[in-house]
Amino acid sequence: MGKKILLEHINKPGIKSYEIYRQNGGYNSVEKALKELKPADIVEEVKKSGLRGRGGAGFPAGMKWSFIDKKSGNPRYLVCNADESEPGTFKDRYLMEFIPHLLIEGMITSCIALESNLGFIYIRGEYKWIKKILEQAIAEARAAGWLGHNILGTGYSLDLIVHPGAGAYICGEETALLESLEGKRGNPRMKPPFPAVKGLYGNPTVVNNVETIASVPWIINNGGDAYSKIGIGRSTGTKLISACGNINKPGVYEIELGLPVDEFLNSEEYCGGIKDGKMLKAVVAGGSSVPILPAELFYKTKKGEPRLMSYESLSDGGFESGTMLGSGGFIVYDEDQCIVRNTWNFSRFYHHESCGQCSPCREGTGWMEKVLHNLENGHGKMSDIDLLWDIQKKIDGNTICPLGDAAAWPVASAIRHFREEFEWHVEHAQEAQKRNYGLLKSTKEYFSALVV
């Protein structure tokens, strides 16, 4: 059993309630933060811990906090990004649904560090029942004196607001989220200025993912050094991985960073291997945006080293032969899955979710979707494959926010690693037209060489 930090108490009956949570040491970090530490000390502990943003980018959380402008005297805000909508990712939902007080405690401790008196939890609109769970937890915390005016008699005051989104993937991007929180369309802002200087309502703001904030109480209770000793290298601590696709045991797992991917995918403790005894074809290791890897490159890096679940190991080899840990959305594809169909599906997603602000993304995502739809349905041409490559290249890096890159990478990696499958769809147009849901038997034989 690996180290558990976030899910240490998840199986205790009643942990959702304030009383049981408190009995298990809940809210101790708030007391320590208010009575024993200065805000700068809290930031220092989080810096020492090496905790990296768990939303996908992996930016050091303590460093992000230290950028917040405390000199201007303007109100500062902490905004929790609970807009979880990266395909393959359902970890934040698990935390908020089953141990909601952990996020509330993390919000309070983090707000103390940032010297903020108002925090927001921006939760995706579809999680309607979870919004109620969080509101209930906030009410309980307030009744117990952890929120409101003059907390623990220290003179510090804090309020938290749960704010629902309304169905827009783009609002997971931090500046789009802030626009949305201001009651506008979710169009990302140009950076700089960064939110730490000009964020919500033009005031200094930090935006952190649910899991990042939920990791703060443990760090404050046990110290940043203790946290930094868990994990491997610069991938410190634990990470929630939401595993899905063709595996025996889909679900949310907390792993110590550095766990071998083989163990994560095949051991009974985690995913339990590929469903129905099938073979592994490919893995998307960190949410739909990250490059897809064929089985052999997933298990081993190009240099032949076994791959680990860590920021560094998964990205070993760059995009040529590696991928990213991303949000921890772990999607597994068995031998029956069609890569062209999956790439088309993801392209449709990004086309649907593009906010339309930047031309390369607005036009490019729709174009890629159409070309992929043609290929998938047996109406493609060989030149379409190069065309797709060309379009994705022109989107990547040419948009205000990373949605453009996120739309380009799955297409690029699918062509890079599975070009033969795209060609097959052109050469066998009639068969491609007949295919339903999964791959055709004949296709499977053709691709058996690619499967591990």
Place this chain on the structure above:
Amino acid sequence: MLAVKTNKPIILTEEIQNKIREVIEQYPEGKSKSALLPVLHIVQDENAGWLSVEAMDKVAELMKLRPIEVYEVATFYSMYNLKPVGRFLLEVCHTGPCAIRKGEWLIDYLKKKLRINVGETTADGLFTLKTVECLGACGYAPMMQVGEYYYEFLETPEKVDKLLDDFRMKGFNKN
């Protein structure tokens, strides 16, 4: 998508108006526009699950916004329905992780079973079928959202049939 005019004014009960006021008052002074998304959710729920032009105008009036500020937001977010929907809006996820675990089958099955296409409503006004992008239930596929809740692991006809029957019962009871 074009908004639909009904020429019927929206009347909100005192209770709902108070609820809206409470939501607005949460936000810092002078930042009441922040409440637009939650207020649209409340009004949509009150207006049979969709937003007519009149409903959006009502929100503009309550929040002291120009109507265009409401329209541009309501048309941006996929959860706001700009045309009437059935009593039960079946929002089926069709994104990758669901698609590779019978998500596509679920949509086809619902189409056949309800004899409607995606985007249509059954003649009895009970069901509207809608496909949506990733709802964050990838490990519990195939799934759909109906109202407040998620219905997951809908991988067999029996499970889907039972769920539809339950909704029908609820629908009849209300009438």
